[in-house]
Amino acid sequence: MSSSLSRPSYSSSSRTSSPFFPNHSSLINGGTRRSLSFLSASPQELCLRSKRKSVQSSVVLQDGAVVVTNSSPIEKLKDGLLSVPSQEVVAELGGGEHESTVSITVVGASGDLAKKKIFPALFALYYEGCLPEHFTIYGYARSKMTDGELRHMVSKTLTCRIDKRANCGEKMEEFLKRCFYHTGQYDSQEHFVALNKKLKEHEGGRLSNRLFYLSIPPNIFVDAVKCASSSASSLSGWTRVIVEKPFGRDSKTSAALTNSLKNYLEEDQIFRIDHYLGKELVENLSVLRFSNLIFEPLWSRQYIQNVQFIFSEDFGTEGRGGYFDHYGIIRDIMQNHLLQILALFAMETPVSLDAEDIRNEKVKVLRSMRPIQLEDVVIGQYKGTTTKGGVTYPSYTDDKTVPGDSLTPTFAAAALFIDNARWDGVPFLMKAGKALHTRSAEIRVQFRHVPGNLYNRNSGGSNLDRTTNELVIRVQPDEGIYLKINNKVPGLGMRLDQSHLNLLYSARYSKEIPDAYERLLLDAIEGERRLFIRSDELDAAWALFTPLLKEIEEKKMIPELYPYGSRGPVGAHYLAAKHNVQWGDL
Known part of the structure; x- marks a missing residue:
């Protein structure tokens, strides 16, 4: 898979005091948008990135709505709508395509969520060719651990469940070589500065995009974001932060958390994750x-x-x-x-x-x-x-x-x-x-019941509930969609029965659901x-x-x-x- 290319974009909603200002709304590969679809596309097709040269910028309005536009950053600058970037960035934008890299930092890497869900999910994306050619994964937590110990911990949870391909072992080794660990406190600027130095070494001068996954308790979200924003954000690409629930306990605590995060992040840098979606x-x-x-x-x-x-x-x-x-x-x-x-x-x-x-x-x-x-x-x-x-x-x-x-x-x-x-x-x-x-x-x-249903009177006293159609979407387990309909039981008499028109995913699709x-x-x-x-x-x-x-x-x-x-x-x-x-x- 060819490397992903990315350019920074600039938003009029950015506050110049934000450490993330240069990069907050750019998209990898110039803003590919994936649409809802049936499962007809292969994993490789789903992971392809377009190489459009336009950049997606966003303007956040007072009511929270977002107007999205696609145009050249240089054109925007000419229109005088967006803040003027540095000469170095302008030169970069005008100088053709540059290699980019994505650095993913799992903050709270020693926890159960990281071990059981985040690292296995990242490996599955790598296995399917969905990650860019240049990427690095860093685990960050307070626990003392070496790179080797992190890799050993992560290896226990990785499986090549997708299609059970023969090169599973090789892919796993390649993935683990991209995984590193940094010990640090969540509220330590010094430790995040050290992390930033290591990230830069792996990025090797490429345009850097950084994703931080906060797999930590909510009471330390803000401390971690503050340190990451001031000491480990990208200066050339985008920086994004994934935040796990709970997002507060009520309206007051939720609003306080949101306001605190927005002291260091723009709204479109914050990815509040609800895994059910x-x-x-x-x-x-x-x-x-x-x-x-x-x-x-x-x-x-x-x-x-x-x-x-x-x-x-x-x-x-x-x-x-x-x-x-x-x-x-x-x-x-x-x-x-x-x-x-x-x-x-x-x-x-x-x-x-x-x-x-x-x-x-x-x-x-x-x-x-x-x-x-x-x-x-x-x-x-x-x-x-x-x-x-x-x-x-x-x-x-x-x-x-x-x-x-x-x-x-x-x-x-x-x-x-x-x-x-x-x-x-x-x-x-x-x-x-x-x-x-x-x-x-x-x-x-x-x-609803069928109005004036003839068969309530002529089917030998059928249960009224049987005349109700029901659409069932089973999210888990045994994913499927089925529709309950009423039909006649074969035979000489008139007896109704309820049957299912059933779409069972495991029977219809050979691939395992991601x-x-x-x-x-x-x-x-x-x-x-x-x-x-x-x-x-x-x-x-x-x-x-x-x-x-x-x-x-x-x-x-x-x-x-x-x-x-x-x-x-x-x-x-x-x-x-x-x-x-x-x-x-x-």
Whole structure:
């Protein structure tokens, strides 16, 4: 694969005091934009970069919208719209193509997320030829470690799962040779200066682009960003920072974090990652709706009776309850993963597939949502149980890292409403929980009953529920899409049955589905922001959930207990029945 070429771009929204000023919105290879598509393209085709010589610049308006333009930086300079760069940069822009390099620094490299997700995802991208020819990966953490020890740690988590090619061992060795380690404190300017020196040595005078992945607790985000911005940012290419959730605990703490980050970064340098947005079936949601004529006309209150977003895990906190107890299931799953999927599902048709057009529509949905009422919410907490086989499962409060009197919910169900013309009156039900009977994540769209259905009277007393069509998008596991339809059972009589029109991905496509982190890391390298969360999205999401969380905590609402391995609290079924809904996963 040929090397990626990149040029810096300049934005009128840049503050001259920002250490990232020269590079904040340029895209690798001049701004390649990847569109939503079916899985017809090969991995190599998906990873190709165009070599257009235009540069993408962005102008951030006061309302958070972004106007994206593609034109020569020199033309922009002539128009007097953007700040004047140094003579050296102008000379570089006018002097033809130059080799570039990407330096990826995993901050918090010794943690579980880095070991289990980030490094394996980077290796998968390398294995598929999606990384540029010149790249370096640095692990940065407080733990004392050598390059060799990092490589040994990382090698244990790497697998050549994609197509199981014969040259797996060679690729792994080549990848590990690109991995290095630097020990340092997250708030030390001196240590980041030393990191910067090492990065420059590996960049070898090429145009440098730098990506920092913050796989660290949120209370040290700002310290790390401050040090990276002043001591380890790129002076010639772009610099971007990926930030992991949680993005605060409520509106106030989230806004404080955003404002602190923006002291050192521009908004379009911040990539707030929600890995559920990188899952294949979530990304296919828009394709399913907007490229199939049979669905788009039905996507409204006229035909849809309710929509369900269901997330369940079949395990508890398992000794890691200290972190979870500080946040709970609503903050951990509902306010981000499920709400983001809801916004994608319910949004109006965007002007284009450009990141800002899509995110603008998502924000409109979030701002149209009715405040969540406490009576439309059920919370629960799992309790210990003993199975018929004699296996004993612990209660949530049996976890030694959790206070014995904790009221933190491990389960929550809620009914939400969108007050706009398309969705007026349609309940959007969310359900998320730990220690349930199964592990799954799915979207269920239940359509209205057929008006005046003949077969309710003439099919021998068929169950009314069987007359309801249901579209199910199974995000995980066993990714698939199926549609429940009613049909006649073969025979002389008139008996109805419900059948599935089923698209099971493992049966339809021979290739293994990429991990969400692979897609999101590639998007961050390319500068594609469509699957990342903008600050006004985050504000709108917290504005919806903060009053509810405050009310639950102030009233010390006691969660309903449910047995480990069950389907959750009984109250969730009463909540659904209140809105004339039956959970589809029963």
